[in-house]
Amino acid sequence: MSGVLIICDIDGVLANCEHRLEHLSRKDYDIFYGTKMADDTDIEEGRLLVNALCNAVTSPSAIYYATGRPERMRNLTLNWLEAHLMPQARSDRLYMRKDVDYRPSPELKVEQIEQILKDREVIGGYNLIGWLKAVSDAVTSIITGEKEQPPTVYFIDDDPENVKAVCGRFPFITGITFGTKRMEGV
Numbered sequence: 001m002s003g004v005l006i007i008c009d010i011d012g013v014l015a016n017c018e019h020r021l022e023h024l025s026r027k028d029y030d031i032f033y034g035t036k037m038a039d040d041t042d043i044e045e046g047r048l049l050v051n052a053l054c055n056a057v058t059s060p061s062a063i064y065y066a067t068g069r070p071e072r073m074r075n076l077t078l079n080w081l082e083a084h085l086m087p088q089a090r091s092d093r094l095y096m097r098k099d100v101d102y103r104p105s106p107e108l109k110v111e112q113i114e115q116i117l118k119d120r121e122v123i124g125g126y127n128l129i130g131w132l133k134a135v136s137d138a139v140t141s142i143i144t145g146e147k148e149q150p151p152t153v154y155f156i157d158d159d160p161e162n163v164k165a166v167c168g169r170f171p172f173i174t175g176i177t178f179g180t181k182r183m184e185g186v
């Protein structure tokens with residue numbers, strides 16, 4: 001694919017989770033990532049940023065949401081994204097943490113971004129479809145002399161450690177550390 005691919009964190013970038021932070025400091029993750037998330041206000045600057053990136057380009061753009069929120073909160077999160085007018089808020093664009101996954105955030109984000117890149121066929125996957133696509137692209141390139149341009153990829157997160165880990169693993173990604181207030185670990 002060509003165009004622009006935007007991968008954006010939710011908590012601290014789009015969703016203001018300040019009213020839940022007391023539970024995070026007590027390491028009560030079930031409450032921090034519980035139904036109180038429905039009461040998050042949106043961070044207007046974050047919403048404006050992702051909408052600007054989605055709309056400012058002439059080539060096709062896609063946005064994915066990569067979050068440390070657990071899978072069991074998928075419906076709540078999708079409803080929130082839609083209610084707060086976040087672009088392309090669909091289930092197949094939302095990558096969440098498995099309910100029993102307690103790994104550090106940078107490790108999770110690298111894995112999520114790798115999966116998104118594979119699903120978008122930006123990088124090859126170890127499956128038949130990925131292999132056939134690579135062969136097809138090579139044949140097309142030989143016949144036409146044209147090579148499909150890779151997309152421009154942006155990764156937006158409020159945690160600089162997440163941005164550092166993702167851009168370290170995938171140097172072609174442009175990392176944006178963005179957040180009105182630094183919220184460690186979310």
Ligand SMILES: [Mg+2]
Binds near residue numbers: 013157158159185
């Ligand atoms: Mg965050």
